[in-house]
Amino acid sequence: MKSLVLITLLAISTSIVAQYDPEALAVLDAMSSKYKKIEAFKATVNQQLTNKAAGLDESFSMGITVKGDKFMLEASDQKIFNNGTDVYTYSEELGEVTISTYDPSEQEINLSNVYDLYKEGFKYALISKMANGVRVIELDPESRDKSYFKIRMNINSQDEIESFIVFERTNNIYTYSIEGFEEISIDDSFFTFDTSKYPNVEVIDFR
Secondary structure, eight states: OHHHHHHHHHHHHHHHHSSBOHHHHHHHHHHHHHHHTOSEEEEEEEEEEEETTTTEEEEEEEEEEEETTEEEEEETTEEEEEOSSEEEEEETTTTEEEEEEOOGGGGOSOTTTTTTGGGSSEEEEEEEEOTTSOEEEEEEESOTTSSEEEEEEEEOTTSOEEEEEEEETTSOEEEEEEEEEEEEOOOGGGGSOOGGGSTTOEEEEOO
């Protein structure tokens, strides 16, 4: 009898997430609409990787600047420029920049597209409303071929993403917390690595 009850509860729990919840969709649409109206923004992102089974608990902060599908990440001694066509990875320590052709499939989840992910290939459900106005929404990928099985998004009362968590099938859990969000105006050229600013850098071009 206990096992039957457990199976029933698990089935109910699964069905809560694995659906197209109209209340969740309304929150996601409002959030997506807000970000699409922003020309460009910059923020600080804290990334934490945990895996209890492997004893992992690591974190670091990075700065990010985003404009449409273009972005620039800055962490430690490394900068990554993505102009929507090419990716430039610059290492200050090595004094080199590698250039490769941008492949969107290699960066399926990032801050330039996370607000639109739900629109294709996901089921979604509003699982919680917190006292501070944060809505917690879980995205369930329709494809079981993904490296992750769930994304949890925390969206505040201003329809902004405060954080999102990616649950991988390897038991890795990546938590991205967004701080210092600021709307800006910036030229597209910012997202292409300018070798004239780094005259002694070695350029390694894989395109």
